[in-house]
Amino acid sequence: xxxxxxxxxxxxxxxxxxxxxxxxxxxxxxxxxxxxxxxxxxxxxxxxxxxxxxxxxxxxxxxxxxxxxxxxxxxxxxxxxxxxxxxxxxxxxxxxxxxxxxxxxxxxxxxxxxxxxxxxxxxxxxxxxxxxxxxxxxxxxxxxxxxxxxxxxxxxxxxxxxxxxxxxxxxxxxxxxxxxxxxxxxxxxxxxxxxxxxxxxxxxxxxxxxxxxxxxxxxxxxxxxxxxxxxxxxxxxxxxxxxxxxxxxxxxxxxxxxxxxxxxxxxxxxxxxxxxxxxxxxxxxxxxxxxxxxx
Amino acid sequence: xxxxxxxxxxxxxxxxxxxxxxxxxxxxxxxxxxxxxxxxxxxxxxxxxxxxxxxxxxxxxxxxxxxxxxxxxxxxxxxxxxxxxxxxxxxxxxx
Numbered sequence: 001x002x003x004x005x006x007x008x009x010x011x012x013x014x015x016x017x018x019x020x021x022x023x024x025x026x027x028x029x030x031x032x033x034x035x036x037x038x039x040x041x042x043x044x045x046x047x048x049x050x051x052x053x054x055x056x057x058x059x060x061x062x063x064x065x066x067x068x069x070x071x072x073x074x075x076x077x078x079x080x081x082x083x084x085x086x087x088x089x090x091x092x093x094x095x096x097x098x099x100x101x102x103x104x105x106x107x108x109x110x111x112x113x114x115x116x117x118x119x120x121x122x123x124x125x126x127x128x129x130x131x132x133x134x135x136x137x138x139x140x141x142x143x144x145x146x147x148x149x150x151x152x153x154x155x156x157x158x159x160x161x162x163x164x165x166x167x168x169x170x171x172x173x174x175x176x177x178x179x180x181x182x183x184x185x186x187x188x189x190x191x192x193x194x195x196x197x198x199x200x201x202x203x204x205x206x207x208x209x210x211x212x213x214x215x216x217x218x219x220x221x222x223x224x225x226x227x228x229x230x231x232x233x234x235x236x237x238x239x240x241x242x243x244x245x246x247x248x249x250x251x252x253x254x255x256x257x258x259x260x261x262x263x264x265x266x267x268x269x270x271x272x273x274x275x276x277x278x279x280x281x282x283x284x285x286x287x288x289x290x291x292x293x294x295x
Numbered sequence: 296x297x298x299x300x301x302x303x304x305x306x307x308x309x310x311x312x313x314x315x316x317x318x319x320x321x322x323x324x325x326x327x328x329x330x331x332x333x334x335x336x337x338x339x340x341x342x343x344x345x346x347x348x349x350x351x352x353x354x355x356x357x358x359x360x361x362x363x364x365x366x367x368x369x370x371x372x373x374x375x376x377x378x379x380x381x382x383x384x385x386x387x388x389x390x
Binding site: 001002014016031032033034036037038039041042054059060181182183186187189190262263 | 329335336340341344345355358363365
């Protein structure tokens, strides 16, 4: 398994393809498998060098006790960028991954050529999203877990969720598997790796990425939000206030476009990457990729 | 020339001690990667990496995972992987 040693962690990553650099950053509580299952790596590798990695505390990367803010994660990105000798990269960040991408664009601008922000909530823009603590996606999860007598509270509280998951009985695990489906149950099961970390709290810290810092980002940005996004006020803010920001919408999705409309997500990201790379003069017009027949 | 049977045996050996986790239950062609072996989504990515290391070539395993997801499937059988690897290794021109 490809791994890199950074200052205080080991990072698991995958890299494939040739062309301008694209870095995929997953969201909080996810891992790089989300990109693999969406098909986006296969789609992009014919015209980009695609690097995906597991954030600290996620997937196969180390899970130290602390340093989980977007500032810490942006510093990890910078180290990974240097260790892999990447060119200035377009970052595609889903959810918290988009926050990290914007943080890196602001603090380490030489490493980021552009950012595609995918349905991200920014702690520094929390004032725009007063209903975030009661987000519908959380209420759906709460209702589902309640079927297995697991209570996570009415307001978004990842500490409570992570600790609840770490203490599930086998019977509750089975009930949750039935209610959430196998992929949902697998997602829940891997949260246990975060129980002895400060990730649940630090992920929601502003950590220096205030509104003023965000709108000072000069690189091109695409605000790619889901049709039923809980964070549309953030999308509007980015589109209106950033100097070089386009907006686009993924139909039929509500924060989890990679699962809810993977084809639409992959198509939109590919199109925006092509546009950004062409504007930067780093690729010519892409040709349709020849895909192997697996049968 | 690798046969489906020899590839399947290789896969079973890999899965018996997967990334430091031992699995002592039965592993059949019909065994499901997630449901029966209790593995996680990131393990599918690792499995792909291990397959490439073991068979010494790039495999389109990522595309296979994406195709499964797009077909609405959330699991795969070990026999399917053996068939897939055998095709890829014996017929690299199909890439």
